[in-house]
Amino acid sequence: MSETIVKLPDQATARIPKDNFITRENGLLSWLLTGDHKRIAILYLISITFFFFIGGALAGLIRLELLTPQTDLMATDTYNKVFTMHGIVMIFLFLVPSVPATLGNFFIPMMIGAKDLALPRINLLSWYLYVIGGILVIVTMVTGGVDTGWTFTTPLSTHYVNTNVLSTGLAVFIVGFSSIFTGLNFIVTIHKMRAPGMTWFRLPLFVWAHYAASILMVLATPVVAIAIVLVALERTLGIGVFDPTKGGDPLLFQHLFWFYSHPAVYIMILPGMGVISEVISTFSRKRVFGYTAVAFSSVAIAVFGFFVWAHHMFIMGISNYAVLVFSLLTMLVAVPSAIKIFNWTFTLYKGSITFETPMLYAFGFMGLFTIGGMTGVFLGSSGTDIHLTETYFIVAHFHFVMVGGMLMAFLSGIHFWWPKITGRMYPEKISQLAAVVTFIGFNFTFFPQFILGTLGMPRRIASYPPEFQVLNVFSTAGATILGVGYLLPVLYLIWSLKYGEVAGDNPWQATGLEWQTQSPPLTENFVVQPIMDHEAYDYAWLESQHQSEAETEVTHAE
Amino acid sequence: MNHFSPVISQFLVKWLTNFALFPPEASKIAPQMDALYFFMVLVSVIGLTIVVLLVTAFSILYSKKRHPVAVQIEGSTLLEATWTIIPLGLFLIMFVWGALIYFRVFTPPANAMNIYVVGKQWMWKAEHPGGQHEINALHIPTGRAIQVTLISQDVFHSFSIPAFRVKREAIPGRYTTVWFEATTPGTYHLFCTQYCGTNHSQMTGDIVVMTPEDYRKWLASSTSGMSLAQNGERLFASLSCAACHNSRPDARGPNLAGVYGAKLPLASGGSVTADDAYLREAILNPSQHITQGYAPIMPTYQGQISEEGVISLIEYIKNLDTDYRIQQTLNTTNMLPESEGNAPAAERPTTVKEPVKP
Numbered sequence: 001m002s003e004t005i006v007k008l009p010d011q012a013t014a015r016i017p018k019d020n021f022i023t024r025e026n027g028l029l030s031w032l033l034t035g036d037h038k039r040i041a042i043l044y045l046i047s048i049t050f051f052f053f054i055g056g057a058l059a060g061l062i063r064l065e066l067l068t069p070q071t072d073l074m075a076t077d078t079y080n081k082v083f084t085m086h087g088i089v090m091i092f093l094f095l096v097p098s099v100p101a102t103l104g105n106f107f108i109p110m111m112i113g114a115k116d117l118a119l120p121r122i123n124l125l126s127w128y129l130y131v132i133g134g135i136l137v138i139v140t141m142v143t144g145g146v147d148t149g150w151t152f153t154t155p156l157s158t159h160y161v162n163t164n165v166l167s168t169g170l171a172v173f174i175v176g177f178s179s180i181f182t183g184l185n186f187i188v189t190i191h192k193m194r195a196p197g198m199t200w201f202r203l204p205l206f207v208w209a210h211y212a213a214s215i216l217m218v219l220a221t222p223v224v225a226i227a228i229v230l231v232a233l234e235r236t237l238g239i240g241v242f243d244p245t246k247g248g249d250p251l252l253f254q255h256l257f258w259f260y261s262h263p264a265v266y267i268m269i270l271p272g273m274g275v276i277s278e279v280i281s282t283f284s285r286k287r288v289f290g291y292t293a294v295a296f297s298s299v300a301i302a303v304f305g306f307f308v309w310a311h312h313m314f315i316m317g318i319s320n321y322a323v324l325v326f327s328l329l330t331m332l333v334a335v336p337s338a339i340k341i342f343n344w345t346f347t348l349y350k351g352s353i354t355f356e357t358p359m360l361y362a363f364g365f366m367g368l369f370t371i372g373g374m375t376g377v378f379l380g381s382s383g384t385d386i387h388l389t390e391t392y393f394i395v396a397h398f399h400f401v402m403v404g405g406m407l408m409a410f411l412s413g414i415h416f417w418w419p420k421i422t423g424r425m426y427p428e429k430i431s432q433l434a435a436v437v438t439f440i441g442f443n444f445t446f447f448p449q450f451i452l453g454t455l456g457m458p459r460r461i462a463s464y465p466p467e468f469q470v471l472n473v474f475s476t477a478g479a480t481i482l483g484v485g486y487l488l489p490v491l492y493l494i495w496s497l498k499y500g501e502v503a504g505d506n507p508w509q510a511t512g513l514e515w516q517t518q519s520p521p522l523t524e525n526f527v528v529q530p531i532m533d534h535e536a537y538d539y540a541w542l543e544s545q546h547q548s549e550a551e552t553e554v555t556h557a558e
Numbered sequence: 559m560n561h562f563s564p565v566i567s568q569f570l571v572k573w574l575t576n577f578a579l580f581p582p583e584a585s586k587i588a589p590q591m592d593a594l595y596f597f598m599v600l601v602s603v604i605g606l607t608i609v610v611l612l613v614t615a616f617s618i619l620y621s622k623k624r625h626p627v628a629v630q631i632e633g634s635t636l637l638e639a640t641w642t643i644i645p646l647g648l649f650l651i652m653f654v655w656g657a658l659i660y661f662r663v664f665t666p667p668a669n670a671m672n673i674y675v676v677g678k679q680w681m682w683k684a685e686h687p688g689g690q691h692e693i694n695a696l697h698i699p700t701g702r703a704i705q706v707t708l709i710s711q712d713v714f715h716s717f718s719i720p721a722f723r724v725k726r727e728a729i730p731g732r733y734t735t736v737w738f739e740a741t742t743p744g745t746y747h748l749f750c751t752q753y754c755g756t757n758h759s760q761m762t763g764d765i766v767v768m769t770p771e772d773y774r775k776w777l778a779s780s781t782s783g784m785s786l787a788q789n790g791e792r793l794f795a796s797l798s799c800a801a802c803h804n805s806r807p808d809a810r811g812p813n814l815a816g817v818y819g820a821k822l823p824l825a826s827g828g829s830v831t832a833d834d835a836y837l838r839e840a841i842l843n844p845s846q847h848i849t850q851g852y853a854p855i856m857p858t859y860q861g862q863i864s865e866e867g868v869i870s871l872i873e874y875i876k877n878l879d880t881d882y883r884i885q886q887t888l889n890t891t892n893m894l895p896e897s898e899g900n901a902p903a904a905e906r907p908t909t910v911k912e913p914v915k916p
Binding site: 003005071149160247250251331342352355363375451459461 | 580581594601609627652653665679712726752756
């Protein structure tokens with residue numbers, strides 16, 4: 001494992017370039033009024049990290065309460081608020097924007113050879129909407145919280161709770177628009193701003209994945225906005241769309257909500273899959289196996305993802321034939337994910353593999369996402385869904401996909417592009433340790449929950465029968481390990497900002513256009529307009545570039 | 559253990575000797591569902607093993623040290639087709655197998671004994687046909703198909719019995735059903751698995767499965783003296799339903815005898831089968847459901863009758879084509895045929911239904 005591809009410049013002479021997007025302008029206002037996609041990405045990175053740790057602290061409270069079978073740490077009402085806020089913060093304020101708003105924002109323009117996103121001011125507006133929504137969530141939390149669950153299930157949310165449903169709904173509504181704007185911006189940018197020679201099939205798979213996710217953001221998010229407006233109207237004016245006593249249908253809310261919230265899990269996971277494609281290719285020095293299949297599987301997931309929402313309602317009394325259709329479509333959407341896993345695996349075949357931190361996170365992703373995906377099939381099959389739905393099985397499945405999958409991918413991406421964003425390397429050994437600690441902690445936390453779910457332990461409960469305790473103690477113990485795994489990167493990444501080694505333009509010897517410019521990049525990204533004259537992941541091209549550079553230097557020296 | 563304080567060691571012993579890894583199989587459907595479950599576990603383990611083995615093998619064989627220069631490979635249609643078709647085939651098997659079980663769980667046999675369960679914040683109320691009420695408990699016999707008709711009085715709840723592998727949402731304003739046949743006597747968990755507000759965690763109960771013999775004793779000892787249908791009759795009288803719904807030729811409302819299960823022509827055109835859901839709607843929302851030939855004069859009973867009240871009324875109407883008094887006697891005293899084991903429940907309705915037709 002000692003072999004590495006890291007190529008750093010001579011540390012004695014290397015300097016961070018004087019002119020870059022961070023040093024170009026100074027002062028708080030230059031950040032708050034910026035149109036630069038890279039600066040906005042950093043604003044996003046800081047804010048989502050903040051919310052991630054709030055959501056994480058709430059998760060810690062949940063695990064602490066579940067250490068014992070009784071409700072002892074907090075009252076059930078408090079517990080209900082805690083898991084509701086955990087869900088809302090983690091889903092709407094962390095998972096949905098995580099990779100797209102940070103890494104996507106930063107690298108999509110660079111990867112396609114553009115100066116910025118197509119709509120820089122809309123980009124900044126989307127961050128402000130996110131922040132307003134986020135502040136509203138915090139205000140909601142400190143002024144009494146909300147206890148509907150992140151799913152806002154009617155009629156509980158409309159008639160039976162007297163907590164801050166309206167302000168939470170408003171927050172989600174606003175954050176939703178932030179997501180729509182980001183998706184819109186990506187679609188326009190990818191269509192209109194590609195560099196000369198950058199055809200669709202020369203795009204990095206990261207861009208394909210974001211394109212697919214953006215379509216979902218733009219088309220699905222308005223539906224949850226509508227659902228939330230209806231909840232607000234029902235709550236304030238009693239319009240009765242979801243109220244059976246007025247001829248309304250409570251199941252209608254479920255349809256509307258899941259029409260967004262199922263595609264939303266693909267909004268969350270697709271960009272993560274894009275990260276994994278980049279990382280696996282770079283650290284095995286190989287073009288992604290079956291590029292076209294991986295690209296189209298993203299689109300297939302996005303398209304099929306729209307037609308599986310009712311699999312959240314198999315036991316809610318929708319017709320048996322609807323169950324058949326949605327169960328079948330759910331099985332179909334599992335196939336492209338399986339294709340991706342095998343294509344990544346075979347990208348390693350005959351590669352030249354090294355095991356830097358981003359690659360370790362990517363391996364973690366592959367293992368955990370495989371488990372998460374397979375257990376999704378347990379729930380998509382209508383028969384077993386009856387027993388497993390609404391239990392800890394579904395909690396475990398969701399966390400394997402979202403935390404084991406998406407968060408691993410996010411950390412992989414952060415470690416992969418950190419040298420490009422900041423111009424500095426983080427300490428390699430400790431970051432590898434963090435990746436391993438996260439992986440172990442994760443499995444300890446969430447694997448016991450599959451067994452608990454099979455035993456029938458319902459989700460969202462504060463007390464449980466005593467025979468479930470052993471597994472819950474395991475889960476809580478694992479959560480503490482996981483917490484350490486998440487704190488470590490924050491510490492050494494901040495440390496690296498000042499003390500890290502200078503990374504140079506392309507420490508990983510990666511092929512993407514973003515690596516062919518200085519780190520941190522210029523505000524304009526490139527000195528000259530790049531021209532794409534090769535396929536994506538063309539390591540031979542990179543080699544020849546180096547050769548010609550070396551020759552030029554030799555000629556200069558002579 | 560001696561090194562620890564006695565409290566801790568006691569705790570550890572208790573803890574390690576009393577924990578579960580797999581739920582008991584206490585219904586007919588449970589082994590069938592578990593077969594599919596373990597098939598899926600097997601496929602997952604094999605799939606995961608393949609991925610892990612390949613990643614490990616490639617990582618060793620093609621590490622930079624052993625394999626300094628990568629060989630570029632574009633892809634392989636054959637390989638990619640393989641890992642598209644094999645998972646697809648397996649997923650389709652799981653789909654068909656799962657659908658078969660799903661239809662079995664939600665298609666009750668015709669002879670199932672119906673028990674109404676009303677969910678409300680935060681308790682389960684069971685109404686047995688013989689008039690027995692229970693809260694957060696449900697007593698049932700082994701060897702008999704039991705249909706549970708669920709409704710919620712307020713928010714969504716979910717009626718879950720892990721040991722039976724069944725679960726169904728209790729929805730406000732709509733009946734849903736689930737059925738099961740218990741096989742092993744014992745006490746099992748009943749959970750509410752749909753988050754329903756403050757005391758969701760406490761909305762649990764016991765499913766008590768008894769031998770037919772014990773069940774008969776339980777029925778006799780916990781009867782309230784009035785069957786569900788008799789409760790319904792009383793309510794029917796107190797709400798003066800019979801003022802219109804009677805058998806006189808000038809009756810302002812349709813005669814309800816024999817209405818249950820019949821196909822009714824509607825004033826708005828079309829027709830409808832008078833099942834539980836229709837009768838409930840017709841009581842609470844009558845103007846939407848006028849039977850052909852009658853004026854829309856029935857007032858709504860929305861908000862005036864509890865869900866249990868509606869259930870009693872429906873049970874009364876259901877029994878109007880039989881003599882429910884006879885049935886009541888059967889229900890509370892010897893509802894189960896003498897030799898439970900070999901006389902299937904299907905015989906009961908025939909013996910009861912035949913004698914009287916009012």
